[in-house]
Amino acid sequence: MMTFKNLRYGLSSSVVLAASLFSVLSYAATDSIGLTVITTVEMGTCTATLVNDSDQDISVVDFGDVYISEINAKTKVKTFKLNFNDCAGI
Known part of the structure; x- marks a missing residue:
């Protein structure tokens, strides 16, 4: 009876360990991540606009696809x- 309990616990532990290894490998195989940043800019006495390199008004800074290698390499x-613009008191 004692041998059966040890075998049962040993097999259960082996299955859990094997399953955790597969889940870790699945994370390591990911070559991209997603990031969404939402924030509120409180308006004071100024009018604020977000513009791109060409000074065109934009509402989103679009990074497109970003890969882990690009994050690591910056x-x-x-x-x-x-x-x-139009700031009062400055």
């Missing part, structure tokens, strides 16, 4: 500007 760069 090569995915998107330039944008916040323009503030």
Whole structure:
């Protein structure tokens, strides 16, 4: 009876360990991630606009697809500007 219990626990532990290895491997195989940032900019006494490199008004800074290698190398760069106009008291 004792041998049966040890065998049962040993097999259960082996199955759990094997399953966890497969789940870790599935995460390692991912070559991209998703990121959405939502924020609220409180308006003060200025009018603020978000513009791209060509000074065109935009509402989203679109990075497109970004891969982990680009994050590690810090090569995915998107330039944008916040323009503030009609500020009172400045």
